[in-house]
Each structure stands twice: as C-alpha cells, then as structure tokens.
Amino acid sequence: MSFDVMDYFRQETLPHIWCPGCGNGIILRDFAVALERLNYPRDEVVIVSGIGCSSRAAGYLNFDTVHTTHGRALPFATGIKLANPNLKVFVIMGDGDSSAIGGNHLIHAARRNIDLTAIIFNNNIYGMTGGQFSPLTPRDKKATTAPYGMIEQSFDICRLAEGAGATYVGRATTYHNQLLTQLIIDGAQNPGFSLIEAVTHCPTSYGRRNGMASPSDMVRWQKDNAVWIDKVRAGKAEVKDGQFTIGLLHRHEAPEFTQAYMEVIKRARGQE
C-alpha cells in the first residue's frame, strides 16, 4: 500500500516538539496508517488528547482535534461521542495522564463500554515535566522523584482496563509497529471501549537514568522483553520477571453505551 502519510498531518505545525530519539513519532505514523486503512470519512474523525508529550500528537493531525486538560481526555471524548455517535472518536493519552490523574475516568469509560478507541503512549515516565515516575514506571527504575528507585508497584494498564470492562484490549511497542497498526484498526472497529497500549521509548527522561541511554538500546529492550500472547497461550513461551505480553490481550462482547442510550430514547418516547 502506498500513500502519503503527510496527508494526515497539519504540515504547518511540524516539526513536532518531541526530543530526538523519542518513539512517539513512530506511534503517530502507525496511527496514520491505521486511519488510512480504516478509510473513515476524514471529517467524521475526532481526536482527543490529554496533557503531556503524547497529547501533543492531536494538534499535528489534520482532523477535528481537541487537546484537553490533564487526565480528562476521556470525559471530553465521552461528551463528544454521546452528543454525536456518528463521529469516530480516538483518544490519545500518556501513561501518567491516563492512569494517575485520569485513572478514575479510564475505569469509568471502560465500565460504560462507550465506543472510544484509547491509545496509551506508555513511555513509563512523565516526560514533559522532565522524568518523574508514573504509575507505569516499573519497580526499582529511577526517576527524578524516585532517585533511589521506584518503590511502588506499577499498574498493568491493560489488565486494569480489562478488569474495568473494556471490550477490546491490546498492547504493542514501537518495535512491533505493524502489530500496533493492526491493534488500532481492530480496536476502532470494536463497537465499545477499546484500549491499546503502545509501549514507547523516552531516552531523554527515562532511558538515560535506567541504563538505556540510546534510543536503539530502548527499542532493543522492547524487542527482547515483549512476549507474544499467542505463544504464551500455546505454551510456547513464558513471561519472565520484567517482561510483558503483546498482541490482542482481551476481547469480549457487551452492550455499547451510546447504542444503549438510543434504547433509552425509545423508551422515553414510548416506542417500546
């Protein structure tokens, strides 16, 4: 397939603000490829983001875009989707954005199973503010606010979303970027709340403090520590300490919120 990825960007807003070696651009390209394949009418796509490095992505994309407040992208997106269910709403959030300040909104968006596709740029750190630990920073890793190592246990945001009721949950990395594109496509087509965790690399604020100073070190770490869920399920691989699974991690069917609300409208009008 050949297409001009730049067609999906507001070219006057480039170059982006991300550091050299950042993985966010890879995710953004994968997202653009997914949008190309999904082939939605462009004017029906809305992209909502929170606050942080990853959330700057929305402003670069040539759609209706909203860069909201820290942690609150999902409730903004909920309002947009419920007000106009014809819109295809994607939500871009970072790990701190979605799981700390926005953690409550995440579990409730998942619980409602509202038809949003959330893409979590997980770089395991607060990058924009210079490297503080997030709920997704692994134990013992260093951050500016954990200079002696992280002592809290971290979230597995995929299991969190699954437990809260998300009907489609997957994880990929910036190394496994074709998988990422496919998960975004499938998540968008899932009629309900979909969460795709995109493990990305932040050499500037995370890698340098944790023995992976170069972007290639970090991408190699992803390659070496990501374990395909299919292999685990088939008993052909196991997840060792510090490793994580990738692929389609969870899927189930449940009523979608905006569709369920259409039934409420029918009931209120006495049509059933």
Next chain:
Amino acid sequence: MRELAEVRLMQGNEACVQAALDAGVRFFGGYPITPSTEIAEGMAEKLPALGGKFIQMEDEIASIASIIGASLAGVKSMTATSGPGFSLMQENLGYACMTEVPCVIVNVQRGGPSTGRPTAPAQGDVMQARWGTHGDHPAIVLSPWSAQETYTLTVKAVNLSERFRTPVILLMDEVVAHLREGVRMPDPRQLKLIERPRPQGGRENYRPFGGALDEVPAVADFGMGYRCNVTGLVHDDVGHPSGSPQVTNDLIRRLSGKVEAHRDEIIDYELTQTGDADMVIFAYGSTARTSLRALKLARAQGLKVGMIRPTTLWPFPEKAIEEVAERGIPILVPEMNLGQLVLEVERIAKGRSLVQPLSRVDGELFNPDEILEAVKELKPVKSRKSSKKEGI
C-alpha cells in the same frame, strides 16, 4: 416539548430544567450533589424524549468535561452542581473560557467552605464564580431570586453562552432552588433563542479564534469538516499553540474584551423605589426577597428606602451603583457571606456613599427585621457639595 404558555407550581430547580429544555439544551452531564440534584434528575427524565442526552459522570470534573465535549459537537450543554462540585470544575471552567466553548454551569450555593452545610443556603461562591479558575478570564454570572426568575435567567444563560462563546454560570442558592412557587412559562416557540455564530465560508479562511478585541468568532461543530484544533494552550487564530507574546496578549485581552465590550447586552438589574430614596439596599438571590420585605416595612415607617437588585453579578453592574453613589446616599449590602459583592460596591462608590455590609453565615436566611434595623443605622456621607465647601 411544551407547546403552550402555562403556569405551573415548581421548585427553582424544576424551573431551571424546564427553561434549559425550552432554550434548546440537549446535553446534560452531571454528578449528584445537594442541593442541585433535582436538576440532574429532571434532565435524566426529560432529555431522552426530546432526543437529548443525559449522562451521570464519575465526578464533577468529568461532568464539565463531558458538556464541553458535547458543545464542541454542536449541542447546547449544561451541568449543575453545588460548592464542592463547583470547586472541582474550576480547571475545566477555565478551559471552556480559553477555548471559547459555550456551556452553562449551574451552581446552587450551599454553606461552605468544604462540605459545610449541604442543605443550608449561602452566597459564599460569588467571588469563586468570578475568579475561581486560574488566570485572567471573562465571567458571566447570573443570580435569580425566585423560581420564576430561575426560568428567565436559565434561558438567558443559555443565550449568552451561545452569543459570546463562553461558559455562563447560573448562581442560585438553596432557598431559590427548593422554593415552590408559581412559574409562568411562555410558549417555548415564542422564546427568543440565540445560536452560536457558525462559519459560512470555506475551511481555508476559517479563523475560529480570530477577530478584533470585541469580536466573537464563528465556531464550527465537530464533524462539519472545518478540522479545527482546540487547545487550552495559548493559541493563534486558527488554534495552533503559540508562545508568541503578541499572540498571547491578543488572545487574553480578546477573551475578556468580547464580554466587557458588550456589558450592556449582559447586565440587568431591577430598581425598586430608588428614585426618591435616601438610602438603598443592594441585594441579590434569596437575600433580596427578605430585603424587599424590609423595604416595605421601612416605607411604612416613613423611611425612604430603595433597592437595587442585580440579576447579573458579573460583569458587575457598575452603572447601578454609580447612579446611587453620585447622590451620596448610603448603601446597605446584606449577603449570606462575610462580605463579597460588597467589595465591588465599595470599589464603584469610591467613598462617595457609605457602603455598609451585613453578613449572615449561619445557614439561615436574613430576617426582615434585622435588615430594617441595619437600614435605620445607615448614615449618609456628607454630600459632594458640602465636601467641596470644606475644600474651600
């Protein structure tokens, strides 16, 4: 949809619901909180039959976020809360100011700070309604004194939010919210409703955040094809983030300027027997109801008392105070707080009139007698003429 004018016995909160529906509100996101909950309940019941949407969000932060989102999708939107929830909404209230998203936030005031007195009336959120969110920003705040006026001002709040592309706050209090009285509602088809300015031309020339200091730029609904970027960062006229001092200055001044330049369209107040008065009461909300009773008692005793009752608290009705201060007559400002709007009255009076605060913060309404007593103790400041003579 109602199709006829009618009079109905309603609570203030119920009147708010009916007015919002009549004014075209079709999205409500909220979270239960006393004493505003009846508004959410009414919306949950009535919106679906009109094809509107109600959602109970996980907290008040999410509630205001949801209505901003719905408004971006082109739907007139509202939330309702009370003090603790209003505090939680402040960040996104500023976001709506910054991104010029029309929406209405109802705050039914109760005793604060903190959890305070959930079922008692108060007027302690007057300054928070003006300055609660950080940074310089416009504020339009309306405050009704009756169920009837709750209807009228709710319609006005929706209209002003659309007209000026900015959040509008309806500041009620617990007594007005729960008081039941007859409300005369017009045929909704006769209501004058305002729709936000929407763009006419092509995408190339679309400037959703551009314009002169007093201008309200047109805004496209998401899905219309204008592909707009909305951000709480300082942004240029097309919506891209900017660090330019010039862009920053122009934006911050225009956000307030578009409201300040049209004060006369927004500000409304009622004058009662101020013409011959040699002292006035300045009161709003349920305090004004008690004040009117005190005025009548005073007049019966031969005291020439008048009343200024603002229904617009912000922008502050400066002209109303100016006219009284010109005459040098004293002003009593009873409030169910430790003295908030009285500071604005003093600012405008500039020492020409005696400005006397009267506070109640015990969760009880004022008693007409205590206002009457306070009126009797008012002493006029020396008239401007006599002070000139002193100068000579």
